[in-house]
Amino acid sequence: MLTPTKSAIKYDKKNLDNKTLLQLYKNMLKPRLIEEKMLILLRQGKVSKWFSGIGQEAISVGVTMALQPEEYILPMHRNLGVFTTREIPLSRLFSQWQGKANGFTKGRDRSFHFGTQEFHIVGMISHLGPQLGVADGIALASKLQNKNQVTAVFTGEGGTSEGDFHEALNVAAVWQLPVIFCIENNGYGLSTPTNEQYYCKDLADRGKGYGIESFILDGNNILEVYGKISKLAESVRKRSRPILIEFKTFRMRGHEEASGTKYVPQELIAEWEAKDPINNYRKYLLNLGVLNTTTDEEMHHAIKAEIDKALQTAGAEEAIIADESIELNDVYKSHEYQHIEPQSKQEEIRFIDAISQGLRQSMQRHEDLVIMGQDVAEYGGVFKITEGFVEEFGNHRVRNTPICESAIIEAGMGLSIAGMKAVVEMQFADFVTSGFNPIVNYLAKSHYRWNQNADVVVRMPCGAGVAAGPFHSQTNEAWFTKTPGLKVVYPAFPYDAKGLLATAINDPNPVLYFEHKALYRSIRQEVPTDYFTIPFGKAALLKEGESVTIITYGAGVHWALDTLEKNEDIAADLIDLRTLQPLDTEAIFTSVKKTGRVIILQEDSMFGGIASDLSAMIMETCFEYLDAPVKRVASMETPIPFINQLEDQYLSKGKFEKALREVLAY
Template sequence: MRYHVGDLEQQKLLDLYTGMLKPRMIEEKMLILLRQGKISKWFSGIGQEAISVGVTKALKESEYILPMHRNLGVFTSRDIPLHRLFAQWQGKASGFTKGRDRSFHFGTQEYKIVGMISHLGPQLGVADGIALADMLRRKKRVTAVFTGEGATSEGDFHEALNVASVWNLPVLFCIENNGYGLSTPTNEQYNCEHLADRAKGYGIESRIIDGNNILEVYSKVDELCKAIRRRPRPILLEFKTFRMRGHEEASGTKYVPDKLMKEWGEKDPIANYETFLVNEGILTQERIEELKSSISEEINENLKLAFDEDAISSTESKELSDVYKASENQIIKPESDHKEELRFVDAISQGLEQSMYRHNELIIMGQDVADYGGVFKITEGFVPKFGKRRVRNTPICESAIVSAAMGLSINGMKAVVEMQFADFVSSGFNPIVNYLAKVHYRWNENADVVIRMPCGGGVGAGPFHSQTNEAWFTKTPGLKVVYPAFPYDAKGLLNTAINDPNPVLFFEHKGLYRSVKEEVPVDYYTLPFGKASVLKEGNDITVVTYGAGVHWALEILGNHPEINADLLDLRTLQPLDEEAIYNSVKKTGKLIVLQEDTLFGGVASDIAAMVMENCFEYLDAPVKRVGSLETPVPFAKSLEENYLPKHRFESALVELYQY
């Protein structure tokens, strides 16, 4: 192996050697502990240390790096205390996830490291968001993100590269091409000679680097980082290397030909570099033994600290309290009594605009949201006021944009993402439910992201533009779900959602956008989450609903003056105002829950079950649930009217009243 020293000083050469030796020795110790049953799992990076160490050493400490599960050298190069790493791998409290996640599935703001999730691809988009925040603040920084050759087949990889290219983001996309995705060789994963060639399709630069040559890795990455800081842009790096052990230790390497293992074994990045340093007179055998002895002592001392730590314990309240970042939910009242009549759509727009003034690092992202103003014109006129840096048209890549919103949050900004239609959120489902929702519980990082969801039927839009899919998200701990029915609520709750440091799915019924008007305060104000609105009071029956269902219920109750009902508009589904529901049911003894969503597995089912469990002795009749037909949303007017639950609600209401 050839090494080009260039202008690197002797101390740097030794620093790179020590930087690789340390993670190698830790790994060798972990493999012993794994066999002894003292850790549960291990993903080995033996043979790939030059990449992790070389890239990390080329970055500044203030620059974020997003590693994978074979990048131990990233963590050691950032000087994370070893006892905390060891505690993390043993599920101890002094680790980084309070025992809630394992191995390298964690991040730490202190060391500017953002760990992976098992779905791999989303972290590429997260790197885009982190870099976008740096670019918007005009900070000359680089963000480096790792992935393997296997994950380059995921859609998130391509979406992230495209976004970075379109926005010219200062991201180093680092592919560790180590030969196999678990047992699948590269020739069964992609059909191009070099993964670096894929950069051409996105109009970005690329480099191929010998991933086992520490000097080549460090020198080239250092050079590129300096260039990116001068002129921000994304660059794709393909590091050619090899995985010398199994995908994880239990899988082994029997599928790898012996000849290939031997060939790459001779390219060991540490052994070869060590020989080079000895031959150059920079390193001696005595110094090698001193280094190994010192590192071994450090490992053993820190292992003892981790082993001596008690097994983690917790309580139900502690676990539940960490699902969300604590929020004051401060209620802000309008400064004056001045009101104006606004349509639902205008109230949303006004709230969003006032929040943009209130939070100067709030970024809006979505398809066509800039000059065009979005398909529903919510952001019309925003570009002249806030500029295209803050109101950003996006490519059609929901997953990467949601991930980028997560990255903005990690780097201290706020994001509002508009799904053009709530139906399209399925393309961004993974980062919402697996990244945004879990991130605070996992490693105490919050997702300061609002996702606006134009939704609902009744407008003849058919199966792909009419769903009301709130139940996809109310099931997922860590998400908040808001679903207003009136302009006043829409503006106040949107402002609260943007203030909230947790991820919020904000549902806006398209059928209400221009059909519902109301007097709304002109000034900025907020409304509390988790508080239902009591629209009618009565003693005969409790009606619980939200969204368009509120307006159907008002109309139908108006047609039946004989029914004296409590009508509750939930407004937020997560958190849910259980107390208001229970108090009403205890008063009336009867409950009917109306939702626009199809019936099975919806919010109504949970409310019905909760009332049965907590208010059974107060009930005078079975709880009724009413929802749409168990079909996709049809297009033709007559079919859609039959699909929606409005008329079935009237029949069920009368039946329950007469019970």
């Protein structure tokens, strides 16, 4: 029976000294007292939302103390102990939660949705799963750089149902990455109990399916957590490999405070209250003589005083004043473009050769650049763009991946966090749907949220015209041009393909680099043999005329050129956009004001495509210069068919000449 002096948890201090025993207690007590204060402030309306980790402090504190300060930790909602154990100034945490400028996100995100390179903490996003793959990327960087460091990443039992969890475990196992995956099994995902979330007895068993060592720990026993994680971390530093830990614990309060705990049986709450990690450890230390009531009271008083002082500092801080220019300037990491003119001779090469050559020269230029994708190593990729790369750069930098687009994009983000560069190949642009979330919600938003760049290029072999059918033929650039934080490149010629790829890899922001498959082996051009760059946001004026402005990109450029060649009487400005984000609006407006007529050609289907935005932009900016409505030409509103006669009917290529004549005749 539990008594006021007897602990409900069995502790074994082993060889830990008294100083460490007390530090463990103090580090658990601090987040508990902060949380108790936060619950008061929440009721007072001074904090907007709170995700309580009360009762789970032993996990956050034990893991964090077991790791070295320079080793990355990727925490979740209930891991306040990670932040406090890393000794982040409380005034900054309070500023973060109050949406003040002294926080970590400039008021752009709340609670624990932030990271800090200073303290080697990478915050979560609400989608939960992506941070597991990001941890893989950070761990990969550690392994490639021989740092012998561990990365720890947290998830809840609910998050283990997400595909990202399984992808990240598989990648970590295949690549033997130094990651400790920490599952906080606290009984409920919001209101859904564990028996409705998974069928296996223990989540640790999932490690066996991936060949990963796994352990179950009492998440309320600080000595068990700290001791075991310390031992495992030291082992992983010596022999790189992933570890899966399931911490058995309980969530004592609601998913967030507003949701409450009415759905939880009271006897279950009472059972876990008796296992409180702090109350039990306090009793243990008192019985051991390591702690006395006076010291305990002094510790409480000192922490509360620190909290009150930090709250006063944060409260006195001025509220953020909205400034449109600041917000817009922080969407992308500022980057000084370095223009490099080609110096050597030229040779006629195919579009696909230009990409391969540009990629190879970037690998030579950036020793921290890693290429990842399905079959990109010995096989050279399905289009043979990376053929021979393994022989030159080694398979540590040219990495075959499992079929898991999401985890590999996330790993690219992790490499960027660790200061490296990544090029991720989608075998086909269509397959990016399996990695859509980390692109639009992680890569795109990281710099805006907490000043972390995403130095990742995603290569996107795209486009129809090769009878590849609905799953290998999309040109899906519009999914990304509407997402702030992403850059989108879409070359039409070998020269541009090589120079723009070099620029994309140099740019510290995430870039979607589209490569039209039908152009790979059909388009040839004289291209410099050495390394050079082309600036983003600069369209190419391929032809000049007074009658009409033709705006297009990718394969559409060649369709327009063919049409103009057949119709020599049409004097047109032909603009090849080259990059869709950033967009060369100056070139567009200058031409439209000169010709007074505009036609926009895209391969994508009409509704929601980039032509729609271009048309609206021209109408809003150049309306008084127009002699005819802006004309859009796009492919059919159907999926892309396979057989040639249906694909030809689908494509906008066959509709362009008639539409062009209509604009001229208006």
